Amino acid sequence: MLTMQAAPVGLDINAKRQNSMKVLVTVKRVLDYNVKVRVKADRSDVDLANVKMALNPFCEIAVEEAVRLKEAGVATEVVVVSIGPKAVQEQIRTALALGADRGIHIETENSPESLSVAKLLAKVVADEQPGLVILGKQAIDSDNNQTGQMLAALTGLSQGTFASEVKIEGDEALVTREVDGGLQTLGLKLPAIVTTDLRLNEPRYASLPNIMKAKKKPLDVKTPADLGVELRAHTELLSVEPPAERKGGIKVGSVAELVEKLKNEAKVI
Amino acid sequence: MATLIIAEHDNSILKPATLNTVAAAAAIGGDAVLLVAGEGCQAVAGQAAQVAGVNKVLLADNAAYGHQLAENVAPLVAELAKSAGFEYVLAPATTTGKNLLPRVAALLDVGQLSDIVSVESADTFKRPIYAGNAIATVKSLDAIKVITVRGTAFDPVAAEGGSASIEAVTAVHDAGLSRFVGEEVAKSDRPELTAARVIISGGRGMGNGENFALLEKVADKLGAAVGASRAAVDAGFVPNDMQVGQTGKIVAPELYIAVGISGAIQHLAGMKDSKVIVAINKDEEAPIFQVADYGLVADLFDAVPELEASL
């Protein structure tokens, strides 16, 4: 069991990374954001049969940021990792086509909960010793917004969530974060965990030659057992339902009546 | 049974989101303890002590917590949760709460439930998934339940009326992993669409870009942001970043006023989670009235100036 003093998992914080920084990027396979999600008739879950899946948009931004760091000469290698069934290799290939160098697939039956994902990722971090880990701020399926923060806790690293700008200066990452009501800039000791917000960058398109090349880039497949992680359930999904349909209210006869209702009934002005 | 609630504040003022979170704790039941972690934040603790239904306020006042860095606050919260035997740790689902709580949960080796919108029982909660297009009922299997709370789903408790004791916490965690460099508070005259408490949006019915001035006047009085439908954007009335809807911004303010907007499903997709929807449209059959809490069938060029005058 991990304690709250969780020490860095075998991480060599003093490793020289100025000239040899590896960036680890996580990618999650989710329902394409153009597709309207539909709850199954038996309400056990949403229906994902034959619907288009895609790279989580926030992860795509993470890949783009990593590739830009490499192009800028800051990063030396970009490694992508995804956790889930075999199909997630499609999203790893997409990330490779966008410019990542190699992929790691941790094969599990379905997509595990955030804490389990974070535990698996912590092991990958220990193995790979990246200078920077970039995740999406949230996956647009479960909308958890947890994995990056949990990974930071488990590895004992600094965290910069909801990043809209990332600069590497010396042994520090300057991360500008989109917080309620404005922007906040933090200096994070490297290695650091960063999660992406929408405005961090606009991801590029994968080109045909790069898609073909991506098929030949190395992709390692591992299991949780290989990493020595035992997965445990922390939550149980009891049911899924469509959101309650909004019902029409009343028609008011005049502006005066409207203002009166907003003040006294709805109490919103 | 006791709940530890992370107070949202800026070292001088307790933020209202805290009150909604206390309401969620009340729905769970048991004692409610507010943690005010910050620097020079005694005033906040004073305000927290007055919040209705709060039993105790813990005050961790130290430079290490000044900017609520998750690296420093998370071990504090995890330690308190363990040592004082809290069964629940709650925070508002704001950027601060979302930044902090997963880190706390991982330190405690428990899962985290994000953005709950209702309390079904002591261990079962509802939360939106797929951007609110489905609602999951989830049961927590962990001994300590770490939860962020969607404010709009819980009516706030009263800010006054309580008289909790204030207890100082002396533990200091300074991980030395991160430092605060600076911040830029959005200081535009008008709030951002996605953060606004009130939004007034115009559609094709506005007729042209100049007429949006009518909405801006109302917005000034209400402290509201101004939005638009795609048709208004496509017609060149206003810029693209004002678009609300499926392919624009997704908003959920307390009050959304739709003016000259027919209410196509793609527009509704961006604002249907607003708490109160008002529609002003001259066509009484416009679909927007099917979702509006208050509908006014009127010509907007009469109604909007009148609205402005009466605020």
Added chain:
Amino acid sequence: MSEAVNAAERESMEFDVVIVGAGPAGLSAAIRLMQQAQDAERELSVCVVEKGSEVGAHILSGAVIEPRALAELFPDWAERGAPLNTAVTADEMYLLQNATSARRIPNALVPKTMHNEGNYVASLGNLCRWLAEQAEALGVEIFPGFAASEVLYHTDGELKGAVKGIATGDMGIGHDGQPKDSYMPGMELHAKVTLFTEGCRGHLGKQLIERFALDKDADPQHYGIGIKELWDIDPAKHQPGLVVHGSGWPLQGDASGGFFLYHAENSQVVVGLIVDLNYSNPWLSPFDEFQRLKHHPLFAQTLDGGKRVSYGARAITKGGFNSLPKMTMPGALLLGCDAGTLNFSKIKGTHTAMKSGLIAAESVFEALGKNDSAGQEIAAFTDAFKASWLYDELYRSRNFGPAMHKFGVLLGGAFNFVDQNLCGGKLPITLHDTKPDYAQLKPAAQSPKIDYPKPDGKLSFDKLSSVFLSNTNHEEDQPSHLQLTDASIPIAVNLPTWAEPAQRFCPAGVYEIVEEASGPRFQINAQNCVHCKTCDIKDPSQNITWVTPEGGGGPTYPNM
């Protein structure tokens, strides 16, 4: 967007065969090419580009599928798990007399081509997804999200004028035509042979037909627009494998077409209406005809209490044998519905499209083996096609459509019964239908207005909430992919003459006439487009040209 400028910076890749469109025709061709290459132990590079964001995203069909061509491609298709899971169990045909009554046509009187024993109710999109997996396993390179926007021709030497390949569209061009930060120029894909399998009214196929005058000996092509919905229904009302067809109400006057209701798997049914695009009343709205059709008891009894899951529309090429253009040209072939191989007497084009792909793959493979050079015209295809069951099937059905057009649904139906059932399609007459669909519209002033009922939100819906369920989207900041040759025509000509019919024939609400202080304005909501191609076909002024938007844009149909 200046193609001349971009051409300079475009990279190119070489393949033996490039295929445009991952529908049944293109994927069958790709698979057969690779199967032969494996058998002959020959290296072959085959690439398929597909404008949809994934294979199947833009495929919309019925579909009752005849497995004949599939069985030629994979005799063991069932073992391999092809998604044809629901065998047809019953066939019913109706003539709707009005909004409430229907007459069942006794099976003995139904034209034989409309019988479906041995066929399957399936999702063609899912079949294509499966075919794509098979193709990739054989080594075909499939690139979804890439639209072929331009045909490339050899510009000099012996091959001058022959098709050299295609170019994919540029990505990241703003609505002002200027490159954005994300700009990525298109790629040139060069091939020895290029197969065009874009389906009905292919954007490049249309250009090839004109450039090589492929249709000079054919009747004008005819089209229909098919609108379809997928519904979850009460399991108690579900009869897997039941196939219902019919015609009549609500189409009136000279408007013709037919409806379908198929019971698929998982308590789902598909319901659709195909409206022939030769109708003359500009007030007609195929979308609204379909919406009111569902209130007929024949449909309502099945759909009541159910929930609509998906919506989409796609044009259908129905001219058949008489309208079939020449399918070969130097360096390229035109196949499937891009040419018009659909058999309208069966309303089936899948098995015929697949067969055309199979024949092409065999002819191309042989030709490449003999003379491994680019740009040749595969003349052997035409002979192989004429010797095939596909040709025979299309020939026998050649009178079906024209009979309907000429004699109307009832008499035409009688003709078809005699022709198809009693004479096996061999009546020694050929009927022709020589007026193109776009030229059929009468002025609005001379046509009765049609008053469509308001949708009830349970069985019938408005256009925008329907489009929502097609999951369509396009990057907003790009040039409109619906181009007007003359921007003034909609208001100056189409509005006064035909009350701008694009507002009504587009099933996605792309075209609007907006009344403004300065007068009416023609608004094009290109983002809504579901790529059905109806506007390109039916605009009476032939002023709208559908071109490929940025790759990946368009509907994202699941299970359609």
